[in-house]
Amino acid sequence: MERYYRHIRLAEIGLRGQQRLSEAKVLVVGAGGLGCPVLLYLAAAGIGTLGIMDDDVVAISNLQRQILFGTSDLGKSKAMIAKKHLIELNGDIQINAHNEKLNPKNALEYIEPYDIIVDGTDNFEARYWINDACILLNKTFVYGAIYKFEGQVTVFNHQNGPSYRCLFPSPPEQESIPNCEEVGVLGVLPGIIGTLQATEVLKILLNIGSPLSGKLLCYNMLTHEQRLINLPRKEQSIQQVKARNALVERETPWNCDLTPTLKFQDAIKKKNVHFIDLRGAEEQPKLPLKPILYIPFTELESRMGELSKSALYVFFCQSGKRSKTAVRLMQERKMNNCFSLIEGAPEILRLLKQTKTA
């Protein structure tokens, strides 16, 4: 116990508090920029069981900020090397190295044995899997994320607090928000944010202060300005996850789909409309629409020259998927006179028949 003397000296911790730390089980998902400082401080603090989940190997570009690794570790498993260094730091605790990538199939199984899950991942997909798994298994989720010189920290799913989905209901399109690999990051930033995450874990376990549950801390390291945003729990967002009772492999991105779409009934009222059937010749039913162009989706790029900027083009296909992609493609070519029909061909045919009988 001499190891923890400075903790035990604190009246707010004492022997009892240190005992609580030694009984705690914490899983850190991602042993990267955030995961390294989290793991170092939690191991030093004497967290009884510490899990490390990461399937990556150490790369030289990691060493600028991932402070658990050294030059001789290049090419080796992050989880295994992290465990090796952490045992050297504190041999009295149990360290579980999981050389695995978190996915919707294994998330529940890996998260279940732990009390608190710390998010050290670098992508939205994994963050939502952790969030949903924590809702389903009733685990506290200590969240941290960084962007260049800024960080966000909060505690989700803690004592009936909000979850990640109460803030951002579903993941954005990955390309709308670049990650560290794409834009860069000052090496010390994940050090600060990861240390704040470790702080939250210790506060929760020791029951001291007020954890960042229901509060999102936004931190800017260039100015040291901080803002605490109040996050209300949205019961509906949480109940949706519970009702689904499983993790989602792929989700429809949030707030980003601004492809111009039209309902068929609105499209036929427009002037100078040209319909474009993007389906292959073999796809049925054919639709009695005029004027209509048959441009299979695969030929669209090569046949764009056939389209003029003065007409209004309404794309459709069998389900509405190809037509959306086509309109996005047209937008990239500055053809802003294109719309995608919400309905697919079978639905349009049904609507056409209805209009005729009406």
Add this chain to the structure above:
Amino acid sequence: MKLEINYYGILSEITGQTKEILEIENPTHSLLLITLHERYPQLKTTPFKVAVENQIIDDDAPITNHNIALLPPFSGG
């Protein structure tokens, strides 16, 4: 009403500043979005939440305080 808009993360790059003052009559969540989309078309494809006086507000809520923060999700770790 004069609003102080604070831009976080990628939003400060898109707008070229960390904060600015915008004047909007009878501001609401959607009026603010329309104004921002006009000034910075790139914001149309960037997800973010609007906080007024550090409270997240939903679509169409009126804005009754000048202190606005626009918060995008971060993915880095």
